[in-house]
Amino acid sequence: MTALLEIRGLKAEIDGRQILNGLDLIVNKGEIHAIMGPNGAGKSTLSYVLSGKPGYEITGGEVSFNGEDLLAMDPDERAAKGLFLAFQYPLEIPGVATLTFLRTALNAQRKKRGEEELSSPDVLKRVRELAKQLSIDPEMLKRPLNVGFSGGEKKRNETLQMALLEPKLCVLDETDSGLDIDALRIVADGVNRLRAADRGMIVITHYQRLLDYIVPDVVHVLSAGRIVKTGGKELALELEATGYAQYQSEAA
Amino acid sequence: MNAEIRPVKTAAEIGLADLFAASCASLPGGRNIETVRRGAFERFVAQGLPHSRVEAWRYTDLRRLVRDAKPLASRPDATAKEAAGIATAAFANLGFRRLLIVNGAFVPELSDLADLEPGVSIRATVNGLDADDADGVLDGGDDVATALNTAFAADGVIIAIDPGVVVTRPIHLAFVTTAATPAAMFTRSSLKIGAGAGVTLIETHEGPDRSDYQVNTALRTIVGDGARLDHVKVTSEGGAALHIATLQAEIGAEAVYSEFGLVTGGAVVRNQLFLKLAGEGTIANVHQASLLAGRQHADITLTVDHVAAGSQSREVFKAVVDDEARAVFQGKITVRQGAQQTDARMMARALLLSDEAVANCKPELEIFADDVQCGHGTTTGALDDQLKFYLMARGIPEKEAEALLIQAFVGEVIDAIARDDLREALSGRMLDWLKGRE
Numbered sequence: 001m002t003a004l005l006e007i008r009g010l011k012a013e014i015d016g017r018q019i020l021n022g023l024d025l026i027v028n029k030g031e032i033h034a035i036m037g038p039n040g041a042g043k044s045t046l047s048y049v050l051s052g053k054p055g056y057e058i059t060g061g062e063v064s065f066n067g068e069d070l071l072a073m074d075p076d077e078r079a080a081k082g083l084f085l086a087f088q089y090p091l092e093i094p095g096v097a098t099l100t101f102l103r104t105a106l107n108a109q110r111k112k113r114g115e116e117e118l119s120s121p122d123v124l125k126r127v128r129e130l131a132k133q134l135s136i137d138p139e140m141l142k143r144p145l146n147v148g149f150s151g152g153e154k155k156r157n158e159t160l161q162m163a164l165l166e167p168k169l170c171v172l173d174e175t176d177s178g179l180d181i182d183a184l185r186i187v188a189d190g191v192n193r194l195r196a197a198d199r200g201m202i203v204i205t206h207y208q209r210l211l212d213y214i215v216p217d218v219v220h221v222l223s224a225g226r227i228v229k230t231g232g233k234e235l236a237l238e239l240e241a242t243g244y245a246q247y248q249s250e251a252a
Numbered sequence: 253m254n255a256e257i258r259p260v261k262t263a264a265e266i267g268l269a270d271l272f273a274a275s276c277a278s279l280p281g282g283r284n285i286e287t288v289r290r291g292a293f294e295r296f297v298a299q300g301l302p303h304s305r306v307e308a309w310r311y312t313d314l315r316r317l318v319r320d321a322k323p324l325a326s327r328p329d330a331t332a333k334e335a336a337g338i339a340t341a342a343f344a345n346l347g348f349r350r351l352l353i354v355n356g357a358f359v360p361e362l363s364d365l366a367d368l369e370p371g372v373s374i375r376a377t378v379n380g381l382d383a384d385d386a387d388g389v390l391d392g393g394d395d396v397a398t399a400l401n402t403a404f405a406a407d408g409v410i411i412a413i414d415p416g417v418v419v420t421r422p423i424h425l426a427f428v429t430t431a432a433t434p435a436a437m438f439t440r441s442s443l444k445i446g447a448g449a450g451v452t453l454i455e456t457h458e459g460p461d462r463s464d465y466q467v468n469t470a471l472r473t474i475v476g477d478g479a480r481l482d483h484v485k486v487t488s489e490g491g492a493a494l495h496i497a498t499l500q501a502e503i504g505a506e507a508v509y510s511e512f513g514l515v516t517g518g519a520v521v522r523n524q525l526f527l528k529l530a531g532e533g534t535i536a537n538v539h540q541a542s543l544l545a546g547r548q549h550a551d552i553t554l555t556v557d558h559v560a561a562g563s564q565s566r567e568v569f570k571a572v573v574d575d576e577a578r579a580v581f582q583g584k585i586t587v588r589q590g591a592q593q594t595d596a597r598m599m600a601r602a603l604l605l606s607d608e609a610v611a612n613c614k615p616e617l618e619i620f621a622d623d624v625q626c627g628h629g630t631t632t633g634a635l636d637d638q639l640k641f642y643l644m645a646r647g648i649p650e651k652e653a654e655a656l657l658i659q660a661f662v663g664e665v666i667d668a669i670a671r672d673d674l675r676e677a678l679s680g681r682m683l684d685w686l687k688g689r690e
C-alpha cells in the first residue's frame with residue numbers, strides 16, 4: 001500500500017540558510033503523527049515546504065503524496081489533492097468575508113477535482129453546522145477573514161476550514177499555541193472528529209499538553225532540521241519531563 | 253527678462269486653432285455665445301495645452317499626450333444612433349431614466365423622456381445655445397480644459413430639479429461614441445438641484461476600442477441648500493480614446509453630495525473635480541476607483557474647497573495598476589479662514605500589479621482656519637504574497653486569489669455606493685475587469 005505521505009532526505013533552505021537537513025518521515029492513512037521539537041528546529045518550515053509556500057529552495061530529497069510528486073505541485077493543487085495546513089499564525093485578510101473565502105476555497109477545490117460546485121446556501125448550511133460544533137458565533141462568518149478575531153477564534157476558524165475542506169492529510173502547526181484550556185478542548189474535539197481511517201494527521205507542537213487531547217500513534221522529535229528520534233505516545237511524556245536539551249546538543 | 257517664454261506650439265495646438273477658426277461661426281449659438289467662445293479660446297491660447305510644469309497637470313502632460321486635433325464629430329446619423337442604442341447596455345435593465353448622447357449630441361428620440369416627474373426639466377444643451385443665452389449653459393470654469401470645452405461645446409443635457417422635489421428614479425446620461433474615424437466630441441451639461449431636492453445622476457462614457465477619438469466633457473452642478481446629489485461616473489472609453497472630464501460642483505449648506513467614480517477604459521483619462529462646499533454643514537463624500545492595465549494613463553485631480561463652517565468631506569481613492577499603466581491622484585483640500593470645524597480627510601491607495609506599473613499620489617492640505625480636523629495619507633504597494641499564499645493553500649488558484657485580494661482592496665470604495673442595484677452593477681464591472689486579467 002502506498003503511504004499517504006512519504007518524505008525522503010528532504011533538504012530545504014531559505015534566504016541561503018539551510019533549515020531542513022535530510023528529513024525522513026512516513027505517514028500512513030489513519031495515523032496521527034506528532035512532531036515535537038525545540039523552537040527553531042524547523043517544524044514550521046516543514047509545514048510550509050509541504051504546503052508549497054514560495055521562498056523555500058528544495059536542495060535535496062523528495063516528497064510523495066498518495067504516490068504523486070508533491071513538490072512539483074502549486075499550493076492550490078496540493079490543497080485540492082487533500083493537503084491542509086492549519087497555520088501557526090493564521091493571516092488576517094481585510095475585505096474578504098469569511099464566508100466568501102470558505103465558499104471560494106471549497107468550490108475551487110471541488111472544481112479542480114472535477115466535482116460539482118456547491119450552491120451558496122449549501123455551503124452556508126455546512127459552514128453553520130461546523131461553526132456550531134466549534135462554538136463559532138455565526139456573525140463572525142460575515143466579518144472579514146480573521147480580522148479582529150482573537151487568537152483562539154483564529155485557531156477555531158482554521159479548524160472549521162479543515163473540517164469543511166475534508167482533507168486527506170492535516171498538518172497542524174502549533175494549533176495549541178495561544179489557546180486557553182476551554183478553547184484547546186473545543187479545537188481538539190474538532191480535530192478528533194476528523195480522525196478517520198483514510199485520513200492522516202501531522203500534529204506539530206512544542207508542548208505535550210495538546211497530545212493529552214489529540215492522542216498520537218507516533219511521536220517524532222525534530223531537531224536541527226531532521227527527525228532525531230521516533231517513538232510511541234510515551235515519548236511525548238518523556239520529553240515533557242526531560243526537555244529538549246539532549247536533542248539540541250545531539251543535533252549540534 | 254523673466255517673462256515666461258511660450259514654448260513652440262505643438263501640432264495639436266496649431267490644429268485646435270485651425271479647427272476653432274474654421275468652425276466657430278458654425279457652432280451652435282448666436283452672437284453672445286460666440287463672444288463667450290472666443291473669450292474662452294483666447295484663454296486657452298494664452299495657456300496652451302497644459303504640460304508637466306503646470307502644477308495641476310504635473311503628471312498628465314497634454315503637450316506630449318495629445319498628438320493632434322481631431323475634426324469635430326458630426327451630429328449622429330441614423331446608423332450611428334442605432335449603433336449607439338445597441339452598444340450601450342450599461343445599467344439598461346435597472347430601470348433608470350436613460351438619456352442618450354451619441355457622438356457628443358443629445359438624442360431625445362432615443363432617450364427616456366416619458367413621464368417626467370413634476371418639477372423636473374430636461375432639455376438639450378444645443379437648445380440653450382441656440383437661444384443664445386450663455387447663463388446656465390456655458391458659465392463657470394476658468395481652467396484650461398473647461399476653456400476648450402466652452403470654445404467647442406456643441407451639445408449635452410441641461411437638467412433642473414425644482415426645490416423640494418426628490419427624484420427617486422436615477423437619471424442616466426449614457427455618452428456613447430460610435431465614430432470609427434478619428435473625431436473630437438465636446439459636451440457640456442448642467443444639473444441644477446433646488447433646495448431640499450434630491451437626485452441620483454449616473455454618467456457612463458464608452459466607445460469603440462479601435463477608434464482614436466477625443467472626448468472633452470464638462471458638467472456643472474449646483475446643489476441647493478439641504479439638497480442631495482448622488483453622482484456616479486463610469487469612464488470606460490475605448491482603448492485608444494482621450495477622455496477629459498471636468499466636474500464643477502457648488503454645494504449648498506446642509507447639502508449631502510456623494511461622488512463615485514470608476515475608471516476602467518480610455519488610453520488617456522483626466523477626470524477633474526472641483527468641489528466648492530459653499531455653505532455651512534455641507535457633507536461631501538468622494539470615492540474613486542481606477543482599474544488600469546496596458547499602457548493606460550488615468551489622472552484624477554480633485555480640489556475640495558471648504559468655504560463655510562462645519563462642513564465635512566471624505567475622499568478615498570483606490571487605484572489598481574497593472575502592466576505599464578499609470579494612475580495619478582492629485583487631491584487638494586482647502587479650508588478657508590471662515591471654515592471653522594471643518595472635518596476633512598483624504599486617502600489615496602495604489603495597488604501595483606506589475607513592476608512597470610506606476611502610481612503618482614499627491615494629496616495636499618491648505619488650511620487657513622485654526623479649529624479644524626484634517627488629514628491625508630497615501631500608500632502604494634504590491635499584492636501581499638503572504639495573503640496570496642494563504643488563499644492558495646486553501647485551494648484557490650493564483651489568479652483567483654489575486655482577484656479576491658484586488659476585490660478586497662477596491663471593495664471599500666464600491667461599498668460606499670448607497671443604492672444596492674448600482675453597487676451590484678459596479679461590482680459587476682469590477683469583476684469583468686478582473687476576468688479580463690485572466
Ligand SMILES: Nc1ncnc2c1ncn2[C@@H]1O[C@H](COP(=O)(O)OP(=O)(O)O)[C@@H](O)[C@H]1O
Pocket residue numbers: 014015017019037038039040041042043044045046
Ligand atoms: N526567512 C528566513 N530566513 C532565514 N532564516 C529563517 C527564515 N525563516 C525561518 N528561519 C529560521 O529557520 C529556523 C527554523 O524556523 P521554524 O521552522 O519556524 O522553526 P520552528 O517552527 O521549529 O520553531 C529558525 O532558526 C528560523 O530563525
Ligand SMILES: [Mg+2]
Pocket residue numbers: 043044045088173174
Ligand atoms: Mg513554528
